[in-house]
Amino acid sequence: MRPLTDDETKILFEKLSKYIGDNVRMLLERPDGLYTFRLHRERVYYCSEAIIKYASNFPRKELLSFGTCFGRFTKTRKFRLHITALDFIAPYAKYKVWLKPNAEQQFLYGHNVVKSGLGRITENTPKYHGVIVYTMNDVPLGFGVAAKSTIECRATDPMALVVFHQADVGEFLRNEDALT
Secondary structure: OEEOOHHHHHHHHHHHHHHHHHHHHHHHEEOOEEEEEEEEOOEEEEEEHHHHHHHOOOOOOOOOOOOEEEEEEOOOOOEEEOHHHHHHHHHHOOOEEEEOHHHHHHHHOOOOEEHHHEEEEOOOOOOOOEEEEEEOOOOEEEEEEEOOOHHHHHOOOOOOEEEEEEEEOOHHHHOHHHOO
């Protein structure tokens, strides 16, 4: 368990800013205490300073996890965001997509979103920007990347892709062992 290097912090914040913009600072400056990101076994954990003090009492080899896993660094040093970060990212999302009830199950099985399953989309969503995917009842399902901007979505074919799937809450069941 160690603090992130400058390069790792830059990569992490760039990835988070695709989904929540300038609200990254809201994750660190919380009213309930000081929170930070730590790296352990190529995974980035988000936790309070109090948890870090407790976790530092264990040897690194025996420590499995602490806090909330936000994602992991790949071998090529790219950052992959995990679904476990959804609860922290969703309240600060800049761009959102709401799915119709018939498209929710397809998204939860790991498929991309087509326009016929799109209920609503945030105004001025740019192309290839991170979006949080919600049900029509405002329950976050996961996140993805906008394949088309809001303007392009209005004039596109019903079977065209509008959101590329990144992660969904169904991963808790499909990839249970890989999330820890």
